[in-house]
Amino acid sequence: MDLAIQDIKQHKGRCLATAIGVGLLFALVLSFNGIYRGFLFEGLSFIKTTNPDLWVVERYRGGPIDEESIVPEFFHYSVAAISGVAKASPIIFSPVEREILGKKRRFAIVGYYVFDGLGGPQKFVAGRGIRRAHYEMVAYKKLGLKVGDRVHLGLHTYTVVGLTAEGTDPEGEPLVYLSLPDAQEVLFQRDNEEIRNQRERLLQSLTTLGAFSPGEAEKYLDRLLPDTHLANAIVVKLAPGADPAAVARRIEKWLYLSVYTTDQETELMLKGRLAKAKAQTVMFRIILYIVSIVIISLVIYTLTLEKIRTIAVMKLIGAPNRVIIRMVLEESVLLTSASFLFGLVLIHNTYQVFPRLVVLYASDDFFTFVIVLLGAILASCLGVLQALKTEPALALGEQ
């Protein structure tokens, strides 16, 4: 006869309420595991999706994701000329907030060489990749766009030709892929009114100083206007057998740029932009673990205290300590397991509704279960101690 199971059977409603209550707490713990994983996944998503051998960025910058970096687009010719480089192409990565389908939406624009460049979308859930130099876009499906939708960005309208389900910016916002010139236009090109104003200002400056006549100033004006042929990084594919460190050293030495491998770029993110938020999430997870264990302890301890007179009776009629210890421990393990199962089922059926990505790993679920189970066993030791301290004499006399 199993005393713990009999007790649970006899108090079904109460045990169910406890399992649901504690289970909700476990669901919170498990969701935070998933939020933490999702946060890291999104933080590194663009790096992993692009995954070049080297990232070439503005000197002394940790760009292009951890920190802003601007390099002239044509630098990719110089990078490609370095020995050990098989291919180099410019890439733009820039988070923006623009109106899509009548709503303000945050997303990140990725501009790349669509014909022979590196860094475009890899997996499509609908449609195709960009095949034209202009006015086509590929969007992350979460933006709510459909293939064929037309989206106005900056000065032009772009047609959605494909949908992807991979890659977000570090804030979890979806990516929108454009050809590099289109991305440059959307991000760097001013509107016509502002260009006119800027030309006027420059013309005034040049002629007021007396160095140029209005005719000469007009001649140089185009060269002095801000350049929009910019990129955030040059991504590099190495030639077979090339040593990444040696190629990086050569680029840094001869082109005065900073170079990172994808692993180093990941490290930059983990130690930089993601570090504090990661530490915060870890801290919150630890607090949640502690809170869950404390609550389980209280539940188990209270359940044991309620049975003190019964335990005294058991001791008086000669029940050995192991019978009593087994009852307390087993009840603790059963309640914890049932609560955990409830939390597990709940979170695995609701994680999709979270606004940011929640990534649930079986290893995290298992680790959490082991932790809370150990906590529950530890907590039930308090109950066991109380049970062992109970005097059989308590069974005598009136209740």
Next chain:
Amino acid sequence: MEVLKIEGLSEIFGFGRLEVRALEDINLSVSAGELVALLGPSGSGKTTMLLSTSLILEPTTGKIVFDGQTIFQKNGWSGGVDIRRLRREKMGFIFQSHNLIPFLTARQNVLFPLNLVGVKGEPANRRVMKLLEYMEIADRADYPPALLSGGEQQRVAIARALANNPRLILADEPTASLDTIRGKKVMELLKKIAKENQSAVIVVTHDVRMIEGFDYVYYLKDGRLDKQSVTH
């Protein structure tokens, strides 16, 4: 055959000015099949006597011999004696407030002490049903204690006390929570058990109306067994 023999037992708590002599120079002997009542007013030491007799409380001095085995001598438990095992194998307890395990059914409550001594499966079930039938409560075997009346609970408690065919049954005010008619029925049952099972039965009570037909009655007053009366 003598089941319990207590000689010169004293129970002293505290020391100096705070010393309390709960029991002093107690001599008691109970044989198999005997029904003994222990009477006394509140504070006379009845509960202390019960605790000592059930080997829960270590006496200050004296000697306890149980079922031919010396359990306590002078000022210490005899080595090698597993007291809790003695209690589960050779003693049965009946309590004032029944003290059934609330989350077990009547059947399981009686089964519990049998399981503790390793009797399981069909033999245990047969024994449980026999006892419940003997107590005329078999029809309520699958009821939890909360759904049984006070008298029914007490009958289950007696069945539980009898489960392992104990040599000694200790009953602490077994009729206190029952009305007179039910109380008398329980006492009749205890008499029957003493005779039929050849168990020694000690009943602690303060109700003199309930002791009719007992073999011996001991009066406890201020920690001393003042008077021993043979009723037949």
